[in-house]
Amino acid sequence: MAVPALPEWDGDVAAARALQVTLAQQVSLQDELPAPLRYLAGFDVGFEDEGATTRAAAVVLDADTLQPLESQVARIPTRMPYIPGLLSFRELPALLAALDRLERQPDLVFVDGHGIAHPRGLGIAAHFGVATGLPSIGVAKKVLAGQHEPPGPTPGDRSPLRYRGRVIGTVLRSKARCLPLIVSPGHKVSMETAVAQVLRCLRGYRLPEPTRLADRLASRRDTK
DNA sequence: GCGACAG
DNA sequence: ATCTTGTCGC
Numbered sequence: 001m002a003v004p005a006l007p008e009w010d011g012d013v014a015a016a017r018a019l020q021v022t023l024a025q026q027v028s029l030q031d032e033l034p035a036p037l038r039y040l041a042g043f044d045v046g047f048e049d050e051g052a053t054t055r056a057a058a059v060v061l062d063a064d065t066l067q068p069l070e071s072q073v074a075r076i077p078t079r080m081p082y083i084p085g086l087l088s089f090r091e092l093p094a095l096l097a098a099l100d101r102l103e104r105q106p107d108l109v110f111v112d113g114h115g116i117a118h119p120r121g122l123g124i125a126a127h128f129g130v131a132t133g134l135p136s137i138g139v140a141k142k143v144l145a146g147q148h149e150p151p152g153p154t155p156g157d158r159s160p161l162r163y164r165g166r167v168i169g170t171v172l173r174s175k176a177r178c179l180p181l182i183v184s185p186g187h188k189v190s191m192e193t194a195v196a197q198v199l200r201c202l203r204g205y206r207l208p209e210p211t212r213l214a215d216r217l218a219s220r221r222d223t224k
Numbered sequence: 225g226c227g228a229c230a231g
Numbered sequence: 232a233t234c235t236t237g238t239c240g241c
Contacts, residue, residue, distance in 0.1 A: 045231070047232060082232070084229040091231070113230050123230065144230045177241070182230085219232080 009080035009089070016086050017120060024121035026130045032188035033135050034107045037063040040201070041106030042210025043098065043128070045091045046218035047078065054078045056094035057217035059210065060104050066201060066209045071217055072101035084144070085119055088127035095128060106134060108189070108197065110210035112218075114138040115186035115194065117161055117169030119145045129187020136186030137194045139211045143171075143182055151180050156199060170195050178206040 042059045059071040074097035080090050095111070114123030115138030122130075125138030146163035151173045161169035161182060169184035172195060185194045201208035207215060 045232080047231095051233080082231060084231090087230055118230080138230085140230050142230060144228095 007079070013083065013086065016089055020086075020118075020120040020122040020127075023127060023130050024116075027116060027121065027126050027186075028188050029116070029185050029190055030188070031135075031190050031193050033193070037107050039063060039069070039104050039106045039108075040066070040210050041099075041102070041109045042112075042208075042212070042214035043095050043109060044112040044211060044214040044218040045094055046220075048075070052078055054091065054094040055218060056091070056098040057214045058095070058098035058102055059213040059217065060102055060106055061210055061213070063107065066203065068213055070103060071213070072098050073217060074098040074101060087113060088122065088124040091124060092127055092131065095124075096131065099132065109134050109136040109186070110139055110198075110201070110208060110214075111136055111186060112139060112211050112215060114140045114144055114169070114182065115184035115189075117144065117146060117163070117182055117184035119163075121168070123184065123186075125184070125186030133187075135188035137189055137197060138169075138182075138184045138186050139198060139208060140182040140184075141179065153177075155202070158195065167191065172198065174198070174202055174208070175204070175206045181206065 111125035115125035129136035146161045148161045148171045151157040151159040157173040159171045160167045173180045
């Protein structure tokens with residue numbers, strides 16, 4: 001039987017970039033978090049079938065104990081290739097599918113990737129926030145845009161990430177002798193709150209619990 | 225024109 | 232991201 005043609009990406013890089021500029025204007029860097037934070041969530045993506053399938057993982061944790069309460073995995077056919085700067089167009093659909101499967105709606109979301117620390121201010125965490133209206137924070141392992149001085153060696157030490165004269169992120173040492181993380185606001189969160197929340201979620205590992213747990217679910221070669 | 229470039 | 236075992240260092 002014929003395989004139904006999958007809706008694919010039109011390859012219009014310029015149009016995608018233009019859309020990012022528009023969406024970036026909708027990003028809010030003002031704190032708009034719910035009164036008592038109850039549920040935190042971590043999101044990450046992995047691939048199967050040599051990249052043909054995109055697998056997104058979502059984990060909801062108790063905001064106070066950081067204990068995982070629920071987790072979901074969503075799989076969808078991969079639509080477009082990885083293009084630096086356009087990551088969200090490739091991975092966001094899967095992340096939204098995983099979000100739909102959650103029973104509890106998170107109060108604050110942590111996404112593996114950048115928030116506003118992006119050439120056009122719309123990394124995947126920011127795009128996720130604007131698309132869902134949920135407060136979000138980006139936690140990346142490498143710099144995409146901007147420059148910075150190396151942060152001190154002690155956990156908690158930080159250094160501003162600057163791009164075109166603006167501070168777009170915070171290079172944070174989350175664990176001794178480990179490469180620092182790049183933290184940036186996604187949506188409805190300030191730079192200060194983004195860093196404070198990541199610090200509050202550290203439990204001895206380089207990655208904060210929400211992202212660490214989602215990471216584990218998204219890239220396990222044996223998730224069935 | 226040359227290099228950089230999240231996951 | 233992904234292909235992959237052992238190995239160096241704290």
